[in-house]
Amino acid sequence: MNAPAALEGAPRALAHIEAGAGTIMVLGGAGTGKTTFLHDLRKEPRGRQVFLAPTGVAALQLGGQTIHSFFGIPPRILNPDEVKPRVQVRRLLKKLDRLVIDEISMVRADLLDTVDRSMRIARDRDEPFGGVQVVLVGDFLQLPPVVPYAEQEMLERMGYGGPFAFDALSLRARAVARVPFTKVHRQSDDVFIAMLSAIRRGIGLREAVEALNAACVRDHRPGTMPVLLTPTNARADAYNQRGLAALAGGERTFAGLLKGEFGLEGDRLPVPERLALKPGARVMALRNDPARRWVNGSVGTVVGIGAHSALVRLDAGPTVEIESFTWERLRYGWDEATGRIEAQVVGTYTQLPLAPAWAMTMHKAQGLTLEDVRIDFEGGAFAAGQAYVALSRARSIEGLSLVRPIRHSDIRFDRRVAAFVAAFESAAD
Numbered sequence: 001m002n003a004p005a006a007l008e009g010a011p012r013a014l015a016h017i018e019a020g021a022g023t024i025m026v027l028g029g030a031g032t033g034k035t036t037f038l039h040d041l042r043k044e045p046r047g048r049q050v051f052l053a054p055t056g057v058a059a060l061q062l063g064g065q066t067i068h069s070f071f072g073i074p075p076r077i078l079n080p081d082e083v084k085p086r087v088q089v090r091r092l093l094k095k096l097d098r099l100v101i102d103e104i105s106m107v108r109a110d111l112l113d114t115v116d117r118s119m120r121i122a123r124d125r126d127e128p129f130g131g132v133q134v135v136l137v138g139d140f141l142q143l144p145p146v147v148p149y150a151e152q153e154m155l156e157r158m159g160y161g162g163p164f165a166f167d168a169l170s171l172r173a174r175a176v177a178r179v180p181f182t183k184v185h186r187q188s189d190d191v192f193i194a195m196l197s198a199i200r201r202g203i204g205l206r207e208a209v210e211a212l213n214a215a216c217v218r219d220h221r222p223g224t225m226p227v228l229l230t231p232t233n234a235r236a237d238a239y240n241q242r243g244l245a246a247l248a249g250g251e252r253t254f255a256g257l258l259k260g261e262f263g264l265e266g267d268r269l270p271v272p273e274r275l276a277l278k279p280g281a282r283v284m285a286l287r288n289d290p291a292r293r294w295v296n297g298s299v300g301t302v303v304g305i306g307a308h309s310a311l312v313r314l315d316a317g318p319t320v321e322i323e324s325f326t327w328e329r330l331r332y333g334w335d336e337a338t339g340r341i342e343a344q345v346v347g348t349y350t351q352l353p354l355a356p357a358w359a360m361t362m363h364k365a366q367g368l369t370l371e372d373v374r375i376d377f378e379g380g381a382f383a384a385g386q387a388y389v390a391l392s393r394a395r396s397i398e399g400l401s402l403v404r405p406i407r408h409s410d411i412r413f414d415r416r417v418a419a420f421v422a423a424f425e426s427a428a429d
Contacts, residue, residue: 010037013179017046017098017135021177022128025104025166026137027424029200030392031186034137035367038062038102041135047097048341050332054106054145060270061296061367062102065330065343067111071118077110077154083117092334093122095341096132104138105385108145109160109167116170128174140164140417141200142385143366166420180425186369192397200388201422202413212391213405220401224315225282226372227299228359228403229390231379239359247280252305254324254352262329262347270327271351277302277310284357285312285322293320297368299357310352316371325353362390371395376403377410387411 010033016024028034042051042063051064059066068075072086085093099119101107116129123130147155147163161167184193191211198208220226230236244251256273271286281302285294294300294314304311309323329347334340359376366389373394377387387410394400 009033009179009181009183010040013037013135014041016177016179017041017133021133021175022131023134023136023171023174024177024179025424026135026179026181027104027139027421028181029139029141029184029197030389031184031369032181033183033185034102034139034181037181038100038137041100048095049098049100050092050096050341051100051102053102054111055103056329057268057270058103058106060327060329063330064100064102065332067101067107067115070332071115073111073114073118077151077158078114080117083114083121085118085122088333089118090122092332092341093119093130093132095334098133098135099129100135100137102137104136104165105140105142106138106145107165108147108155108163109165109169110155110158110163112165112168113170116168128170136165139385140166141413141421142389143363144385144414144417162416164417164420178424178428180428182425186392186395189396195397196388196392199391199411200385200413202411202415202418205408205411209406209408209411212397213402215397216400216402217405218401220372220374221398224372224399225301226374226399226401227282227284227357227365227370228374228376229362229365229393230359230376231362231386233361235376235378236359236361236364240356243358244276244278244281244356247278249278249280251276251278253277256349256351258347258349260329260345260347261331262327262349269349269351271353271355273351275352275354277305277352277354279303279305282357283310283312283354284360285353286355287325287353289320293317294322297370299370299372308352310354312354322352322354324350326350362386365389365393368393369395370399372399374401374403377406378403385413388413 013026051062052067052070053059053062054067056066119130119132125131145163187193195208195212198204254275279302285298288295298314300312300314302310303313309321311321313319327349328345330343331346333342333344335342370393375390
């Protein structure tokens with residue numbers, strides 16, 4: 001069931017899927033085409049499949065559901081005998097051909113094992129994931145799972161070598177088809193790509209840090225206004241509040257409208273529930289325009305404000321009217337009449353798809369491509385992969401600047417994870 005050796009990236013992953021591999025793991029750095037692969041997988045009918053993610057915002061971007069919501073798993077460690085899938089979940093899982101999980105780096109090992117046990121019980125089949133094909137997508141060298149200190153010892157006592165999904169006991173019992181995505185599409189400068197790779201892997205780190213500091217510790221390039229990335233919400237919020245307060249004129253506040261079950265899973269909303277704007281405000285679009293005039297991550301300046309819209313002059317595009325958008329919280333269900341898996345809307349959130357863009361956190365920037373980025377490491381990165389996520393948002397080194405030099409203490413990475421990724425890529429199927 002191996003994919004043809006000549007295939008690379010997405011075609012190789014799709015070949016494994018079509019060949020019936022039990023578990024396919026797709027790993028790649030920033031800008032290597034993982035999101036495009038997921039969209040392609042969704043577009044082509046390849047059996048009954050569901051798309052899940054560990055957080056609400058990631059699930060919205062994916063057009064799927066959170067893992068906890070789909071399986072009805074509470075946000076805590078479960079003993080095996082506490083895993084009892086609901087009747088509705090059992091009915092759906094019996095019909096499932098494929099389970100796709102995005103942002104796998106943020107999925108804890110115990111959560112993935114709870115998913116495995118739920119599927120075995122629901123399908124009454126004592127084999128990994130109840131015999132369902134599982135596709136795991138992400139990058140373990142970006143943001144890690146959240147493990148409160150009190151739970152770290154418990155995971156060790158339960159037999160886990162670490163908190164990452166690749167530590168899951170369920171993956172030990174099943175062959176995993178390994179598909180690395182190695183070709184970077186976001187950046188085109190080979191020298192810059194090499195610098196980012198060194199930051200990601202921790203190999204050649206000293207040289208990469210020196211080169212980035214020499215090139216990027218400066219005022220930002222003239223004629224542009226970059227998005228400033230910083231580690232904490234408090235610092236990003238302070239930048240944005242100062243930016244808005246400095247503008248003349250009256251402020252208009254747009255109120256988001258929540259309906260149904262939206263916002264009940266503890267995740268931050270995709271855009272602020274109260275969005276304050278003035279002419280001159282810097283904003284970022286947080287969804288793609290169906291007419292393709294802007295994309296998720298496009299940055300611009302507000303030049304006019306309507307009753308339910310904002311007129312935005314894009315930095316890299318025309319002046320456009322951006323209207324309210326409705327995000328849908330989905331829940332998968334089984335339709336007996338049609339014999340199909342149906343995505344049911346259980347909640348909505350309506351708001352202008354904009355966020356203040358003088359600054360944002362590195363965590364929120366994951367997945368975005370930005371033309372102009374300025375990074376403030378004040379206080380230091382506090383999570384493994386955080387510095388790499390921030391630096392790799394920039395499309396070019398010319399569009400990247402640093403408030404202060406990068407210190408080695410800013411580059412946090414887990415050596416065990418780096419070793420896993422290196423072995424994964426060298427032993428790709």
